Amino acid sequence: MANHNHFFPITVYTVIIMNNTYYNQFFEIGQQAINFNLYKIGLPADDCVYTLKKVMEELDFSGLTARYSNKGRKGYNPIMMFAVLSYANMRGVRAVDRIVELCERDIAFIWLTKGEKPKRDAFYDFINNKLSGEILDDLHYQFIRRLQREGLITMESLFIDGTKIEANANRYTFVWRGSVNYNLAGLLNTIDRLYVRYNTIIKSNNYNCKYQLAEEKMFIIEGMDKVREIIEKNRQRKKSKKKKISNNTIIEIDNISPLELLKLQTNLTKIAIGEGIDFVVGKGQKKSDLQKLHEEIEACGKRLLRYKEHFKVMGTSRNSYSKTDLEATFMRMKDDHMRNGQLKPAYNVQIAVENYFIIHTHISNDRTDYNTLIPVLEKHKKALGCSLKEVTADSGYSSEHNLLYLKEEGIESYIKLQTHEKMKTRAYKNDIGKHYNMEKIDDAPVPYYLCSNGRRLVHERTEVRKQGGLKRTFQVYACSDCSGCALKAECLYQYDEEKDADKNKVMKVNEVWEELKNKSHNNIKSEKGILNRQIRSIQTEGHFGDIKENDKFRRFNYRFSEKVYKEFMLYVFGRNLNKYHRFKYGKIKEFEGKTAEIAA
Numbered sequence: 001m002a003n004h005n006h007f008f009p010i011t012v013y014t015v016i017i018m019n020n021t022y023y024n025q026f027f028e029i030g031q032q033a034i035n036f037n038l039y040k041i042g043l044p045a046d047d048c049v050y051t052l053k054k055v056m057e058e059l060d061f062s063g064l065t066a067r068y069s070n071k072g073r074k075g076y077n078p079i080m081m082f083a084v085l086s087y088a089n090m091r092g093v094r095a096v097d098r099i100v101e102l103c104e105r106d107i108a109f110i111w112l113t114k115g116e117k118p119k120r121d122a123f124y125d126f127i128n129n130k131l132s133g134e135i136l137d138d139l140h141y142q143f144i145r146r147l148q149r150e151g152l153i154t155m156e157s158l159f160i161d162g163t164k165i166e167a168n169a170n171r172y173t174f175v176w177r178g179s180v181n182y183n184l185a186g187l188l189n190t191i192d193r194l195y196v197r198y199n200t201i202i203k204s205n206n207y208n209c210k211y212q213l214a215e216e217k218m219f220i221i222e223g224m225d226k227v228r229e230i231i232e233k234n235r236q237r238k239k240s241k242k243k244k245i246s247n248n249t250i251i252e253i254d255n256i257s258p259l260e261l262l263k264l265q266t267n268l269t270k271i272a273i274g275e276g277i278d279f280v281v282g283k284g285q286k287k288s289d290l291q292k293l294h295e296e297i298e299a300c301g302k303r304l305l306r307y308k309e310h311f312k313v314m315g316t317s318r319n320s321y322s323k324t325d326l327e328a329t330f331m332r333m334k335d336d337h338m339r340n341g342q343l344k345p346a347y348n349v350q351i352a353v354e355n356y357f358i359i360h361t362h363i364s365n366d367r368t369d370y371n372t373l374i375p376v377l378e379k380h381k382k383a384l385g386c387s388l389k390e391v392t393a394d395s396g397y398s399s400e401h402n403l404l405y406l407k408e409e410g411i412e413s414y415i416k417l418q419t420h421e422k423m424k425t426r427a428y429k430n431d432i433g434k435h436y437n438m439e440k441i442d443d444a445p446v447p448y449y450l451c452s453n454g455r456r457l458v459h460e461r462t463e464v465r466k467q468g469g470l471k472r473t474f475q476v477y478a479c480s481d482c483s484g485c486a487l488k489a490e491c492l493y494q495y496d497e498e499k500d501a502d503k504n505k506v507m508k509v510n511e512v513w514e515e516l517k518n519k520s521h522n523n524i525k526s527e528k529g530i531l532n533r534q535i536r537s538i539q540t541e542g543h544f545g546d547i548k549e550n551d552k553f554r555r556f557n558y559r560f561s562e563k564v565y566k567e568f569m570l571y572v573f574g575r576n577l578n579k580y581h582r583f584k585y586g587k588i589k590e591f592e593g594k595t596a597e598i599a600a
């Protein structure tokens, strides 16, 4: 019986053969390294290129070589191409043209390529078509596991931070949700007027009876009331020279609305044909009312489709994008020398570090860091298992969602609270209106807080709110009688003597969030917490300082998140190899915290 399943084993066999061929070729197994040992003479004995080759020898490249076919002309060895790119990144070189030049003139590159001179097309083909994010992740995590085996990392503790790196997009190519909403409101007013004109034309000329056309009603786009309300408010604020409020209501234009306009156009064409009215083209030709209306509706339909496309690109998680890199978002950058708050198209780059090594990277177009923590930790779980015991990050990551995730995963949180500095102030400690400055009595039949005036704020009810997929539960405590209290002005929020004379104190406490915050805050204040904060600021922020200032990596060379991720991962691979090399040669040591003397 014929073997119908023969294709699979042959493919696997071919991949293994090819993998071995590329591997043996690059690492000179079973053959003589001809003249290329001569190049070694010119290289310093402790050059990081040797470390690179040594590390690469242990990596499994089958994922990469599987993307090559054994048919046709043989291209450059993919392992060699990867080695060249990694070594270039170790030297802080990312531009392909520069790498091509180095392959021709630099002895370390010549030693790696064994005299071959790949051109820019070969590199672009390799980066764009052969190397994928998954392959890079695979090679990266193979190296990370080696670091763990060698005792350089434990994979139990992560120090996380993020920065914004400018996208390879033109600066003035922005699309803002607020502007699109504003223009959409104007467009809908215009379309509304066109509907009135349409109905008048068909009624006054009796076309409705003649062609069996009903009166048409303007379509409704949900959420536009709110947009119009904010536009009106902003007009008023402009008069009193107040700052505008953002108009970022999320609007969705369904498929029906443009179709409704198309229906009007079809009806107008039908009437024109029936009445023998020609739609004229070119200058000097007088257009009929029907044609004018038809053209105006068409122009509005096109604009509506354009806005629909804008909303689609932005999605619901961001309020801007760049027309030259649709996945980049406009963000406020730190290098705002002119201090005019100029926004640039950028990506939010996250790194998770342990012992100077970048263990994970995550690139998103989210302007804030809140939503980036969980994806990084999920990546850790997927790639390295549930080894993680603690996470240290700055206040940008402090959210109920994140702290709850850490608690559920059994990971200790060393995340600074956003109120960390404020909590040290006298005003915070003396604010008698806040629950944290009141005594809580839990062992009563109904729990209550005791206020500064000795009255009880008794638990009344529980409120649940949904926020971004998270259910937030609030316990409502209220004082039944605050009359005659001399502390009302200090205790009630925005107290107005006239309006609030009969008002009683009510406060809502999210007890889950409070407990999570307390735990994280106590961790941060502990001795270990202080050490972790030092390590975080030295290692993660140190990385970013080095990346941006020394390696001048302030702007990506590629567009779109997939390519941007590959560019950054190649850089991270080179960067980690550099750290490994420096550890091996004793140039850096594990950070053990600042001593009191150094810290002073």
Ligand code: SF4
Residues within 6 Å of the ligand: 451, 452, 453, 454, 455, 457, 479, 481, 482, 485, 486, 487, 488, 491, 492, 504, 505
């Ligand atoms: S306003 Fe009410 S809750 Fe606040 S201190 Fe006075 S009595 Fe207590």
